[in-house]
Structures are given as C-alpha cells and as structure tokens.
Amino acid sequence: MITSKKWLTAGALCVAAMGAQAQVNQVRVWAAACANCHGTMGKAEPGMESLAGKDKDELLQKMLDFKTGKKPATIMHQLSKGYTDEQLAQISAYFSALKK
Numbered sequence: 001m002i003t004s005k006k007w008l009t010a011g012a013l014c015v016a017a018m019g020a021q022a023q024v025n026q027v028r029v030w031a032a033a034c035a036n037c038h039g040t041m042g043k044a045e046p047g048m049e050s051l052a053g054k055d056k057d058e059l060l061q062k063m064l065d066f067k068t069g070k071k072p073a074t075i076m077h078q079l080s081k082g083y084t085d086e087q088l089a090q091i092s093a094y095f096s097a098l099k100k
C-alpha cells in the first residue's frame with residue numbers, strides 16, 4: 001500500500017518535471033521565430049547564417065552585441081531587443097545543442 005506521503009512526493013516530482021518540460025517548449029517557441037530566416041532547426045539555406053551547432057557563447061555574444069548596437073545589423077538589432085539577456089542565453093544554448 002502506498003502512503004499518502006509517498007503520493008505527495010510523487011506528485012511534487014511530477015510537477016517539477018512538467019515545469020522543466022514547459023521551459024524546453026518555451027525555448028522552442030522562441031527559437032521557432034528564428035526559423036523563417038535562419039532555417040528549420042537552425043539550418044539555413046546557402047547565403048544565410050546557420051545557427052545550429054554554433055558555439056553557445058559566440059551566439060550569445062553576437063545577440064548581445066546586436067542588442068546593444070555594437071554589431072551592425074539590418075534586422076537583428078530589432079529582433080534581439082525583443083528578448084531578455086536570459087532568454088537570449090537560453091536560445092543560444094538551444095541552437096548550439098542542435099546538429100549542424
């Protein structure tokens with residue numbers, strides 16, 4: 001027989017797991033906004049920068065430089081301003097983990 005305390009523990013673990021899953025899905029939603037230009041799953045058509053498999057810190061630095069205007073851009077300076085630094089870090093980690 002399972003005690004109610006065990007059920008509580010199982011319930012708490014389940015909620016924690018769902019929270020982590022929701023976070024992953026959120027990053028995917030942000031990353032999907034990049035797919036139009038940088039390709040599905042970060043693999044771009046020739047002539048456009050692919051994001052998949054790039055170094056995480058390099059991606060983040062570029063995004064932050066776009067945001068501050070340090071790196072010249074036609075569009076990315078606008079887009080990068082739509083995300084917090086923390087969100088950009090998560091997006092960078094997401095793309096760097098994808099296969100080239």
Ligand code: HEC
Nearest residue numbers: 030033034036037049059062063073074075076077079091
């Ligand atoms: C409307 C098209 C468009 C979308 C959407 C877009 N980008 Fe870009 N991206 C560009 C263009 C164009 C450049 C080249 C710099 C410029 O002119 O702004 C670029 C450049 C970059 C670079 C620098 C590549 C390099 O090595 O120089 C990174 C990193 C990047 N984008 C990341 C992203 C991320 C992450 C997203 C989603 C949050 C995104 N982009 C969404 C068009 C887009």
